[in-house]
Amino acid sequence: MSQLPPSLLVIYTGGTLGMVEGARGLEPGRDFSQRLQQALQSLPPARRESLPDFEIMETSRPIDSSGATPGDWQDLARLVASQHTRYRGFVILHGTDTLAWTASSLAFQLQGIDRPVVVTGAMRPLGAPSSDALDNVEDALRFAAQPGLQEVAVCFAGKLLRGVRARKWHTYAPDAFISPNCPPLGEIVDHQAILFDDRGLDMPQRGAPRFELQDYRALGASPVARIVLWPGIAPHLVADWLNDDRIHGALLEVWGGGNAPEDSMLLGALAKATGEGKLLAAISQCPLGTIAIGAYAAGRGLADAGVLSGDDMTAEAVMSKLIHLLAQPLPSDERRRRFVTPLVGER
Numbered sequence: 001m002s003q004l005p006p007s008l009l010v011i012y013t014g015g016t017l018g019m020v021e022g023a024r025g026l027e028p029g030r031d032f033s034q035r036l037q038q039a040l041q042s043l044p045p046a047r048r049e050s051l052p053d054f055e056i057m058e059t060s061r062p063i064d065s066s067g068a069t070p071g072d073w074q075d076l077a078r079l080v081a082s083q084h085t086r087y088r089g090f091v092i093l094h095g096t097d098t099l100a101w102t103a104s105s106l107a108f109q110l111q112g113i114d115r116p117v118v119v120t121g122a123m124r125p126l127g128a129p130s131s132d133a134l135d136n137v138e139d140a141l142r143f144a145a146q147p148g149l150q151e152v153a154v155c156f157a158g159k160l161l162r163g164v165r166a167r168k169w170h171t172y173a174p175d176a177f178i179s180p181n182c183p184p185l186g187e188i189v190d191h192q193a194i195l196f197d198d199r200g201l202d203m204p205q206r207g208a209p210r211f212e213l214q215d216y217r218a219l220g221a222s223p224v225a226r227i228v229l230w231p232g233i234a235p236h237l238v239a240d241w242l243n244d245d246r247i248h249g250a251l252l253e254v255w256g257g258g259n260a261p262e263d264s265m266l267l268g269a270l271a272k273a274t275g276e277g278k279l280l281a282a283i284s285q286c287p288l289g290t291i292a293i294g295a296y297a298a299g300r301g302l303a304d305a306g307v308l309s310g311d312d313m314t315a316e317a318v319m320s321k322l323i324h325l326l327a328q329p330l331p332s333d334e335r336r337r338r339f340v341t342p343l344v345g346e347r
């Protein structure tokens with residue numbers, strides 16, 4: 001690789017990490033750069049001096065991540081893409097609630113990235129008693145300076161996870177993120193970033209940027225539905241979702257290893273939707289393991305209805321991949337082929 005630029009770019013998007021007390025409770029604060037520089041002064045000098053150089057940028061409107069939309073994912077990816085050759089790596093500071101969604105989407109948009117994009121946040125604001133914010137920023141900076149990391153990753157509580165495999169798993173514990181079906185990519189040991197051997201993406205998936213910066217807003221407000229089955233679910237409810245012209249795809253969260261009711265109305269609604277070119281994919285409601293739709297007679301109907309297997313993907317990865325594929329001018333069979341093909345280590 002040619003000489004890397006000297007600095008990292010830190011992009012502050014909002015979230016608890018940078019929140020301050022407002023009239024109605026915690027709200028995203030401004031002047032983050034100044035507050036972070038001040039907080040870094042509290043680190044022991046040796047640690048502070050061993051941090052990589054970085055510049056900080058704030059998005060125009062820092063938000064609570066509960067308000068993030070695919071349009072925000074798109075803006076963030078475009079920002080990284082536009083700055084990509086100017087920095088050796090990126091740290092994105094983000095609210096934890098939808099951090100895994102943003103990280104998943106960034107992975108699909110920034111395919112082939114040849115440097116680190118590390119997303120982090122915090123469970124408590126910078127400067128609050130026992131805040132995890134400064135540690136998480138410090139750790140993320142250290143990982144973002146590792147040229148061996150060439151993908152979108154989530155750094156939280158000293159662990160580095162594949163971004164498109166990560167999930168928020170705890171409502172308040174500092175160690176709030178896991179990647180249920182993928183081992184960590186690295187760990188902070190004695191304030192040093194250690195990347196585990198052979199856990200990074202395989203060569204065709206990294207090292208040669210081929211960004212796919214689609215216009216997600218053009219798909220409309222909510223192009224993909226997330227439908228979680230429950231015992232006794234009425235098929236007309238599923239049909240109502242899928243008959244809506246504004247819905248172009250759906251994630252179905254089924255049972256166990258790929259099981260769903262053998263209900264002709266339900267399966268008929270799914271088959272009708274796939275026949276219309278809607279992109280349907282299934283994962284399990286079990287947090288661990290993969291699915292094999294069709295292993296049970298009852299689940300076989302899903303495959304016959306054209307529902308694709310989401311394998312062991314997270315819901316965040318499936319939803320963001322469906323949106324990403326639907327935003328591209330592709331024939332339906334090519335979208336289906338790409339959905340079942342691992343693009344960025346998501347399955």
Ligand code: ASP
Pocket residue numbers: 014015016017063064065066094095096097098121122123124
């Ligand atoms: N509500 C916050 C957010 O997601 C939670 C957090 O950042 O931890 O923006």
